[in-house]
Amino acid sequence: MRVGAAAAQVGVAAHVLRHWEDEGVVVPDRTAAGHRDYTDEHLHRLRVVRSCQRVGLRLSQIRLVLHRDAAGRDGVIAEHLEHLRRQRAELDAAEAFLTHVLTCEHDLMSRCERCSAYPAG
Ligand SMILES: [Zn+2]
Known part of the structure; x- marks a missing residue:
């Protein structure tokens, strides 16, 4: 799904998802035409990111927290x-x-x- 639809699903603005991509937190696939393509797995991750933000974690922290084996x-x-x-x-x-x-x-x-x-x- 495209960035606008994914953003609507998660309840944030599209520019927020582009920022999260720039920060390496959730990086969507790309269609052949170069558009961002969010899968169900990406949507799950986006929701987890929102949960992590709600408990007060910053993106730099969330990037680490998402992966159980991440150093630190x-x-x-x-x-x-x-x-x-x-x-x-x-x-x-x-x-x-x-x-x-x-x-x-x-x-x-x-x-x-x-x-x-x-x-x-
Ligand atoms: Zn008193």
């Missing part, structure tokens, strides 16, 4: 997991802070020790 793959994943865990800890702290603020009985946040304890970052 486990390190990329471990590093990103660590990043996600840090983000989760920050979100948990932010949630706890705001939950407290909602029910805080001080008239000014600055007069409350807990309200003032949240790191300014």
Whole structure:
């Protein structure tokens, strides 16, 4: 299938697929006339790329993650997991802070020790 149809299937613009091709992430076949030709296998890969983007991986990382035997793959994943865990800890702290603020009985946040304890970052 042509690039426009493949892009529609995956829910991205055609230029995104051309970019992914330039980056070597998903490289389609070519028809005799030179048009990009995406097979079902390519479509599966495109969807996997979208999933990987959704968890926050960059294309350079995704290129490695797609292949189980790629050098450095486990390190990329471990590093990103660590990043996600840090983000989760920050979100948990932010949630706890705001939950407290909602029910805080001080008239000014600055007069409350807990309200003032949240790191300014
Ligand atoms: Zn408070």
